[in-house]
Amino acid sequence: MGCGSSTDTKPTNSRETRDTVISDVDIDDNFNESSKNKNWSNSSRKSPSHTASSPALTNRRQDLSKHQTLKSTSVDEGIELEALDEEDYPPRPCRLKKSDMIQHPSMFTSIDSHVAKTPKSATTSIPELAKYLCQPAKNRLEKIRAIYQWVSRNIEYDVAGFFNLGGAQRKSCDPESVLRSRSSVCQGYADLFLFLCREARVPAKTISGYAKGYGHKPGVAITTKTDTNHAWNAVFVQNEWRLVDCTWDAGHVDGNTFHRHEGEFYFLTDPDVFINDHFPYNKTDMAVSQQWQLISPPHDLETFSKSAAIKKHAFLYNLEFMSHRDAVITVNKDVIVKFVAKGKALKNTGAHLNDMEGTSFDQCVFVEKERDKTYCVTVKPQKPGTYNLRIFGNQGEQQTLDSLVTYVIECKTVDKAVKSFPVHFGLWGAGPYYADFGFDDRVAQKALFESDSGELEIRLPFTEPVKALGKLANSEDENGDDQFLMMEQGQSELLVHVRMNRLGFYKLLIFAKKEKSASYDLALQYLINCKNPGKQYQAFPHVYPEALAGRMTLVEPKTRSLPAETKVHFRLSSSVIDTLMIGHTTFERGVNNTWDVDVVTPSSGENLCVFGRSSNTGGGSFTGLYKFDIR
Known part of the structure; x- marks a missing residue:
């Protein structure tokens, strides 16, 4: 998306910009802009000339140019005027980390509060705004913070001009125009930040180059023939140059609307992180351009082009993509x-x-x-x-x-024999709160199970008895049910019996209930690969939650359907239940907490239910444990 020079009637001198913006349809809160054939005339020795400049700003620039010929023998953090010549402060690899400079965000609480209270009267001109913002600043770092905070929190991205909504023209990037309209693209953000820094006597530069924001296409080569597409800043603080991108910290675009966010990732960002998605490039000199990466050794453009664009949250979460670095x-x-x-x-x-x-x-x-x-x-x-x-x-x-x-x-x-996975967005295995339901850490050791026969038993250790329900679904049947899984609770683990009749992947979901909760929540989600279903298995009996609470084990029969009017042998055990009622007949618990009994099933079409009673409950009533279908 390009527009050449600004469509405003007062274009910025020698600043043809082409800008693209981020939409959070891409779930990324970055902006990406472009400038074309732009030299770095706004280096630390020159201020960019703008046809839209006011007399006051022109006079101020003349005053600054006189000061800029001075040489300072000290680069302390005082508020005295210091030289802005690049020869005084050549770009070198940074020695400090951002965490060394900003040990805690609270150190800027007072400055940020001052910025948030900026009165309208202080925004009538760049000199007035710079004067107000820097009033409480005790050092250069606080000055830079105040200027960054105001620009990134008060300038909106020119979405209407960028998308030409309703015929809207692109707003001017001239710093005074940006101050008045409170809207611009990256060049306007960067130049306003630059001029405010100059007014505050802070050495600063606007840098153009390539950025990997919205519109960046991994795999499409970036070369020196590619138009640059973004602008950002460098400031000199604590005896070294640091990097700032007010545009990318201002907010994001959703559809045709700009949304603010309170980020500060691109404030004095460590250069080894900044180079991930910002490559400075002056069309006339690659060697000089690479110096403004502020790292050693610098990256070449081919490496930058090929590398994956790691998003800012990956850095905030301290992640390392170890297997694949190229995009x-x-x-x-x-x-x-x-x-x-x-x-x-x-x-x-x-x-x-x-x-x-x-x-x-x-x-x-x-x-x-x-x-x-x-x-x-x-x-x-x-x-x-x-x-x-x-x-x-x-x-x-x-x-x-x-x-x-x-x-x-x-x-x-591709492997033509491979089966698809069940659709599931998120991490397979134990959920983040499995321990809250009583499960032991060992349930998080693996997420994938395999079966060569179609049957599988999974043991899930717990630290305390769990209340759980299960669901099994083949990748071709996302709904799933509980017919082909049965859960039993032992002394220290939950046993999950699974039967699978199809080749391929299954999703096993375990829902659990906390002690005082009324609902079951997802606790575990496992993937099962059935490599070879041995036969067509029958469904398990229907198991009620009370069977888990009663620590029942059903040895036989383990099929949901039973033949009608037939003697069937039942073998069960429990350390909690004292008495069973199968159909209309009661049976007391025998040796080793077991029952070995024969029961004649009812007529076809009826159900056969197993109830249990524990003397510890005090009520003496029976509760449902299992249900069988009679065919």
Whole structure:
């Protein structure tokens, strides 16, 4: 999307910009803009000239240009005027981390509060605004914070001009015009920040280059022939240059509407993180451009172009994508993308797979936690082609997941015998709150089980007895039911018996209830691969929750359907239930807490129910345990 120079009647001199913006349809709160054939005339020695400049601003620039010839022998953090010449402060790799400079966000509470109270009278001109913002600042860092805070919190992205909504023209990027309209694209954000810094006597630059925001297409090469598409700033503080992007911290666009957010990820960002999605490029000199990466050794453009654009939340969550660093992944049959949480573990993570037309292929994706903080995304496309793989996650209590990274999957060959996974967005295995339901940590050790016969027994250890319900669904039948699974509660574990009659993948869901809760919530979700169903299995008897509470074990019969008017042998055990009633006959518990009894089934079409009673309940009433269908 390009517009050449600004469509405003007072275009910025030598600043032809082409801008694209982020829509959170892409679940990414970044902006991405572009400037074309833009030199860095607004380096630390020159202020950009604008045809729309006011006399007051012109005079102020003349005053600044006189000061800029001065040489300062000190680069302390005082508020005295210091030189702005690039020769005084050449770009060098940063020594400090952002965490060294900003040890806690509360250090800016007073400054941020002052900025939030900016009166309208202080916004009549750039000199007046800079004067007000920096009044309480004790050092250069606080000045920069005040200016950044005001620009990123008060300038809206020019969505109407960008999309030409209703014939709207692009607003001017001239700093004074941006101050008046409170709306612009990236160039306006960057230049307003620059001029406010100059007024506050803070060395600053506007830098143009390539950014990987909305509109960036992984796999499409970025070369020196590609138009630059973004602008941001560098400021000199604590004896080194640091990087700032007010546009990307201002908010995001949803459809045709700009939405603010309170982020500050791109405020003095560490350069080794900033280079992930910002590549400075002066069309005339790559060597000089690379210096403004502020890292050693600098990245080359080819590396930047090929690398995956890691989203900001991946850095905030301290994630490392260890298996694949390039954006394009060539796949033969399948691939596993691995990443690790180097700090706090993720609460949840999930992935979407779509082809280039947007068709979902989420049934080709399986996400699991391999170890405590290592996550694996398995992709098994069912047909060759090109896909977008988007990975999401979060660490907090929020329901939404944040975008972490996007890959392009180039699938060359597929395994025609492979079956699709059941559709499930999120992490397979134990949910984040399994322990709250009484399950032991061992239930989180694996997410995938396999069966070579069609039958499977899964043991789920618990720290206290659990109240649970289950559901089993084949990948081709998303509804599922409880007919082919039966749960029993032992002394220290929940036993889940599973029967499968189809080849392929199944989804096993375990719902559990907390002690004082009235509802069952999802606690565990496992994937089962049935490699070879041995025979056509019958459904299990219907099991009531009271059978779990009574720690009942049903040895036989284990089929839901029983023949009519036939003697059937029942073998059961329990350490809690004293008396059973099968049909209309009662049976007392025998040796070793067991029952071995014969029962004649009723007529076809009726049900045969098993009830139980415990002397510990005090009431003496029977409760339902199992139900059989009579055929």
